[in-house]
Amino acid sequence: MTLSINAVARNLEGKGASRRLRKEGQVPAVIYGGDVAPQSVSFKDNELLKAVSTPGFLTGLVEVSVEGKTEQVLVKALQRHPASGDVMHMDLQRAQADKVITTRVPLNFINAAKSEGVSKQGGRLTIEAKLAEVRCLPANLPEALTIDAIDGQLGQIFHLSDAQLPEGVELVALLKGEDHDQPIGRIDKSKR
Known part of the structure; x- marks a missing residue:
C-alpha cells in the first residue's frame, strides 16, 4: 500500500523563508534525484504529522502530489525539533521504476x-x-x-x-x- 500526501511548490528558500513557512503551519521539504532538478515544496504540518505516524511512511514508497503531478519518493531524511518533536524539514528522493x-x-x-x-x-x-x-x-x-x-x-x-x-x-x-x-x-x- 502506497501512502499519498499533497505538497505545494515553493520558490523562496533559506532559513528565513523556512521559518516563515513553519509559522504558517507548513513544513519545508526538498524532492531530489532522477533526471529532474531538485524541487522545493512544502506540506501542511497537520497532514504531514498524520502521514509520519502511519506505519511504513519512513520506510516505504510515498506518493507526493505537487500541483497535479504525482511522483513516488522515499523519505531520506526527516529533521525534528529537539524539544517538541515537530517535523522541521524533510528530504525526499525520487524513485524511478527502472532504477534500483x-x-x-x-x-x-x-x-x-x-x-x-x-x-x-x-x-x-x-x-x-x-x-x-x-x-x-x-x-x-x-x-x-x-x-x-x-x-x-x-x-x-x-x-x-x-x-x-x-x-x-x-x-x-x-x-x-x-x-x-x-x-x-x-x-x-x-x-x-
Whole structure:
C-alpha cells in the first residue's frame, strides 16, 4: 500500500523563508534525484504529522502530489525539533521504476510465542535489530521482511540470512559477504 500526501511548490528558500513557512503551519521539504532538478515544496504540518505516524511512511514508497503531478519518493531524511518533536524539514528522493533503490525496511518476527524455545523451554525473544537495508526496484520494495521463529530453541540466534526475501530483493549487508550476516534476534532465558 502506497501512502499519498499533497505538497505545494515553493520558490523562496533559506532559513528565513523556512521559518516563515513553519509559522504558517507548513513544513519545508526538498524532492531530489532522477533526471529532474531538485524541487522545493512544502506540506501542511497537520497532514504531514498524520502521514509520519502511519506505519511504513519512513520506510516505504510515498506518493507526493505537487500541483497535479504525482511522483513516488522515499523519505531520506526527516529533521525534528529537539524539544517538541515537530517535523522541521524533510528530504525526499525520487524513485524511478527502472532504477534500483537502497533503503531500510522493518524486520518482523512471527511465531516466536509458539516456538519450543519460548512456549516449552521458558525463553523469550529478544530483538536486536528493527531495520535491515535492502536493494531492489521500487515495485519490489517490501513493507517488511519476515523472520519465522517457529523452530526457535532456547539459545538460538537469528541472523539477517533468516529473513524471508521476496523476489528481486537483496540484503545489502549480505552482498558484502557471509561475515556481514549480523544477529538480529535471539531466544534468551526469560528473567522472571
